[in-house]
Amino acid sequence: xxxxxxxxxxxxxxxxxLGSLRQAAVAQGITPQAASQALAQLxxxxxVRLFHRTTRSLSLTDEGxxxxxxxxxxxxxxxxxxxxxxxxxxxxxxxxxxxxxRSTFAPVLWPxxxxxxxxxxxxxxxVQLDDRIGNWVEDRVDVGFRVGQSTAEGVIARRLFxxxxxxxxxxxxxxxxxxxxxxxxxxxxxxxxxxxxxxxxVLPWYVKVEGARIEHHVVPALCINDExxxxxxxxxxxxxxxxxxxIAATHIREGRLVPLLTRHVDDxxxxxxxxxxxxxxxxxxxxxxxLAVRRLVDNTAYVLTAKELQAAETKGRKAFARQ
Numbered sequence: 646x647x648x649x650x651x652x653x654x655x656x657x658x659x660x661x662x663l664g665s666l667r668q669a670a671v672a673q674g675i676t677p678q679a680a681s682q683a684l685a686q687l688x689x690x691x692x693v694r695l696f697h698r699t700t701r702s703l704s705l706t707d708e709g710x711x712x713x714x715x716x717x718x719x720x721x722x723x724x725x726x727x728x729x730x731x732x733x734x735x736x737x738x739x740x741x742x743x744x745x746x747r748s749t750f751a752p753v754l755w756p757x758x759x760x761x762x763x764x765x766x767x768x769x770x771x772v773q774l775d776d777r778i779g780n781w782v783e784d785r786v787d788v789g790f791r792v793g794q795s796t797a798e799g800v801i802a803r804r805l806f807x808x809x810x811x812x813x814x815x816x817x818x819x820x821x822x823x824x825x826x827x828x829x830x831x832x833x834x835x836x837x838x839x840x841x842x843x844x845x846x847v848l849p850w851y852v853k854v855e856g857a858r859i860e861h862h863v864v865p866a867l868c869i870n871d872e873x874x875x876x877x878x879x880x881x882x883x884x885x886x887x888x889x890x891x892i893a894a895t896h897i898r899e900g901r902l903v904p905l906l907t908r909h910v911d912d913x914x915x916x917x918x919x920x921x922x923x924x925x926x927x928x929x930x931x932x933x934x935x936l937a938v939r940r941l942v943d944n945t946a947y948v949l950t951a952k953e954l955q956a957a958e959t960k961g962r963k964a965f966a967r968q
């Protein structure tokens with residue numbers, strides 16, 4: 646029968662400490678028969694007797710005393726390591742690995758990190774923003790964010806807010822070029838296109854038509870693989886752009902951008918937070934997830950209502966229509 650060396654050695658040490666095999670069994674939460682079997686297996690495995698046994702007493706042999714002296718420091722070190730691991734799980738401190746999309750997500754993530762690190766200065770966030778979809782296990786992720794629900798095995802996903810895609814123009818663009826009145830009219834306008842940093846593919850514009858998401862291809866007057874730079878180009882009035890609600894919402898509300906063709910705003914995707922088993926989460930990961938859920942679920946800072954979009958488009962078309 647194979648021997649569980651660690652359990653057998655632990656049973657031996659506990660028996661030597663308490664002077665009783667029965668008490669050692671109780672202390673370890675096993676039956677006296679299991680404790681006796683573990684001890685017998687250890688003696689057979691080592692080829693020596695570790696205890697002198699009588700019906701009334703139990704004492705170490707010379708070989709047993711030597712073995713205990715050699716094994717005890719390792720057992721103490723192992724117990725210390727186990728205690729530290731359990732303590733670390735419950736402590737809001739230590740490394741916290743966070744991943745998310747590079748495009749659009751920095752404005753969402755930074756307020757969370759700022760608040761969390763002020764509340765828990767013992768946490769050391771390790772943040773990687775990347776538009777590729779990595780392997781949650783191989784990348785040792787504690788908390789992840791992505792647009793669309795993760796299909797990775799063993800990953801729990803929780804929806805945070807809709808991810809809108811909105812066609813936008815700056816007032817300067819509308820004053821010079823006017824506004825398109827249909828998707829087909831975009832062909833006569835200067836449009837920006839986003840080149841995916843990971844794949845190099847130029848992405849189509851995703852729009853909603855009769856309730857369904859479709860791909861609308863534009864001839865790009867400007868092609869960029871960085872959303873921050875594309876946003877600057879749209880704000881400067883050089884091009885029309887298809888922008889995320891995360892980026893566009895504040896600019897629209899403050900009048901720096903005008904939403905166009907708002908009946909075609911695509912909102913089929915959502916932003917999710919994802920993480921592993923709740924039982925295995927360290928306290929720092931659990932606390933960060935709870936903060937993300939409190940701050941981001943249906944957060945109106947990143948989502949415009951249909952009423953807001955329509956009102957902003959109507960106002961913008963009237964105010965900035967080309968004369």
